[in-house]
Amino acid sequence: MPERQGHGLRAWDYEFMLDLTMAVLEHDDPESLWHLVSAHLVDALGLNTVVFASIDLRRARGEARGWAPRSLGQGVNEVVQRRVRQHHPLVPYLASGAHHPVIVRELTDRWRESAWYSEARRDFGTTQQLGIPLPGADGPQGGLVLGRTGDFSEHDLAFATRIQPLLTAADRHIRELRRLRELRRLREAAAAGPAPPRHDLTPRELTVLVLLAEGLTASGIARRLAISPHTVNRHLEKVYRKLGTNNRVSTVLTAKHAGIVP
Missing domain, CATH: 1.10.10.10 (Winged helix-like DNA-binding domain superfamily/Winged helix DNA-binding domain)
Structure with missing residues (x-):
């Protein structure tokens, strides 16, 4: 029986956090880092889907990347846009300024009668979702939506709460990697000098x-x-x-x- 520590978390939970921290710090490709994070979360919580969404609450628009655990492709963007228009419970939750991870069943009493539930169950076998806001991000509000077959427990919610700062740091890390990559590209372009002139000589x-x-x-x-x-x-x-x-x-x-x- 694994030793239990504060907030009902187990020693294995803390080992997972350490492993994920090291994986994020050692990874230098910003375009695949969320996939790496999602793969860890799928294993840790037995998830069907992990979606990273960025929602512009003022314009009621959103974009996303998702994994199940493989990439869901561009189709997930259409799903998130539809969820925003349908006022998925997590959208007003984010709009309220709430920052704590939350299980969707705590936000609505009509989850199982909703189109959100029907589509998630039909497409991925998901019957419950857990949202993890990523507070402090500039611009559109970011967050992770975890989905799986079966409910999330209080232990899962405590686990999500504990790893939320790590996920928020990963989001900032990805943004910084992208900024540094673009800066490096501009420096290399400047060092290379002007591009050869265009002409149509054979x-x-x-x-x-x-x-x-x-x-x-x-x-x-x-x-x-x-x-x-x-x-x-x-x-x-x-x-x-x-x-x-x-x-x-x-x-x-x-x-x-x-x-x-x-």
């Missing part, structure tokens, strides 16, 4: 232009490429037209100024 026309810039005559280019001088001149005419020039000197200067040739 590979052969570009080759002729490079040789022209090296000082070769039409005959010299023809010998280098094993083609006729007539073909070289035809390529040069197309190069002139595309660069808006009409002679060898202005063409080479324009190409160098645009960075097309060294």
Whole structure:
């Protein structure tokens, strides 16, 4: 029999929190971190689904990512949008400013007669949900919605309450990783310098232009490429037209100024 500690939690519960903390800290991909968290929660609580939702309460709109335990794809966004319009019990709960984890049955006495219940049971076998708000996030209100077959116990609620600060920290960690990744992308782009200029020269026309810039005559280019001088001149005419020039000197200067040739 595992040793019980405060709030009815077991030693295993605290081991789970430590394992999850280490997993979050060692993970550096913000786009897959919530999936990692959801996989831990599925194992710990025997869940059918884990949905991370971000709801803009003022605009009555939301977006989400969900796992069961594999990704639910973009369809979960449509589900969350519908739940917001249907005033799922967790939506007004978040709007009230409440921050404590809550079992949905505590928010409504018509849960089992609702469309929310019918759809969740039909699609995932879920018969009860537990919401964990993530207070302190900027902008839209974030939260996790845990679903499973069977009710959530008081122990589960105590467990959710205890891990809520960890999940909130994970949310902030993900946001910071995204910010740092974008900052790194901008720095690398700045270090790489401007992108090469765009032009519609064909590979052969570009080759002729490079040789022209090296000082070769039409005959010299023809010998280098094993083609006729007539073909070289035809390529040069197309190069002139595309660069808006009409002679060898202005063409080479324009190409160098645009960075097309060294």
